[in-house]
Amino acid sequence: xxxSDSASYCCCMTDQGTWERVDHYVxxxxxxxxxxxxxxxxxxxxxxxxxxxxxxxxxRLLELLARSxxxxxxxxxxxxxxxxxxxxxxxxxxGGRVISLEFEPRHAQVARSSINxxxxxxxxxxxxxxALDLLPGLLDEGIGPFDLVFIDADKESNADYxxxxxxLAHPGSVIIVDNVVRGGAVADPNDPSSGARGNRRMxxxxxxxxxxxxxxxxxxxxxxxDGFVFALVR
Ligand code: SAH
Ligand code: DHB
Ligand code: MG
Numbered sequence: 001x002x003x004s005d006s007a008s009y010c011c012c013m014t015d016q017g018t019w020e021r022v023d024h025y026v027x028x029x030x031x032x033x034x035x036x037x038x039x040x041x042x043x044x045x046x047x048x049x050x051x052x053x054x055x056x057x058x059x060r061l062l063e064l065l066a067r068s069x070x071x072x073x074x075x076x077x078x079x080x081x082x083x084x085x086x087x088x089x090x091x092x093x094x095g096g097r098v099i100s101l102e103f104e105p106r107h108a109q110v111a112r113s114s115i116n117x118x119x120x121x122x123x124x125x126x127x128x129x130x131a132l133d134l135l136p137g138l139l140d141e142g143i144g145p146f147d148l149v150f151i152d153a154d155k156e157s158n159a160d161y162x163x164x165x166x167x168l169a170h171p172g173s174v175i176i177v178d179n180v181v182r183g184g185a186v187a188d189p190n191d192p193s194s195g196a197r198g199n200r201r202m203x204x205x206x207x208x209x210x211x212x213x214x215x216x217x218x219x220x221x222x223x224x225x226d227g228f229v230f231a232l233v234r
Contacts, residue, residue, distance in 0.1 A: 016224060023222040027056050037086060040114035044081025047110045053083035054152070054178065055222050062150060062176065065230075066091035069174055071147035075138070076100040077131045077161050078153030078178075082111030082124075088150065089120035098124045099143065101131040103153070132157060135164045145170040152178040155195035158202035166211050166233060173233040177202065181218050181227030206231070 037056070044053065054062065066074060066088055072095070074088045079102035089098045098120075102108040108128045115124045127134050131153055138144060149165040151158060158177055165175045180186060185196035186203070206214050206229070214231035 014220070019220045019224070020222045023055060023057060031056050031060060036114075036118045037083065039117060040081060040083050040086055043110055043114050044083065047081070047106070049081050049107060049110060052223075053080055054087075057221065058178075058219075058223070059084050059087040063087040063091040065174060065176070066148050069147060069172070071174075072096045073144065073146045073148075074098045075144070075146040075149045075165070075168060077149070077151045078102065079111045079126050080107050082114045082118075082126070084150065084152065085111060085115060085124055085126075086118045086120060088148075089115065089118065089124045092123060094123065096123055099138065099146075100124060100126045101134050101153070102126055102128055103130055104128075132160060132164075135161075135168070138168060144168040146173060148174045148176070150176050150178070154198075155179055155182070156198040158198050159205045162202055162205055162231075169233040171233055175212065175214075175229070175231040175233065177229040177231075179226050180216055180229050181225065183225050202229075210234070 041053065045051065062084055072092055074092055076085055076088060076098060079085055079100040085098060085100045092098060100111070102111065105128050108126045112126050115121065115126070146168050149169065151161045151165065153161070158180070162175060162177065169175065180199045180202065182195055182199065185191040185193060186199045188196065212231045212233045214229055216227055216229045218225070218227040
């Protein structure tokens, strides 16, 4: 390839249409037709839930990361329609456990129905309430430690969720936080949105944190320009 071709891919073809085309292309290559996941997504849409679930390739990454560490117990904060939950439930498999926390009873109801249709009733438990109200109960009940925690709820509370994830983790646990870039807003100190402020508070908590090692990866795709934190508990 000529250097100029390469440069054109770096500077000109980086737009939402391209990102969607590429996601569509790689999904076709890497994800076998999956009626269960398609139905879970459609159920969320039909119930009027917001279209903010992880993309198919992001869900697949969650599944593969969980399988990579042999995760048997997963905590998810933010269930929505259960789309990411199904990837995580499949990753831990029979005998594994996923606890997913969801504030909206209607979301939980839709999710439970799709989790049931996915054959994951025995694996996944959806608990309804504000996550910050439910998390102490997990500790009190002696549930956990969790091998993987996926944080994907209100971004305002991300710092608190990371704090709780550490408390509910063991050395070697993985913590993943979705939506930490938000189109670049995280790095704009003047951005007043509560999500950007919440994520900056989370990065303040990660900064120099002696309990974990972390990286943040910017992403583009069908969900636009965003990113995630991947942390490994020491
Ligand atoms: N993980 C899902 C998407 C979650 S969207 C997926 O990828 O498929 C975020 C969800 O977090 C929404 O359903 C929202 O109702 C829920 N949520 C928002 N604030 C919350 C809170 N304080 N506690 C628990 N859930 C919350
Ligand atoms: C929003 C939430 C998400 O979890 C996400 O992945 C994308 C958007 C939102 O609240 O706008
Ligand atoms: Mg998200």
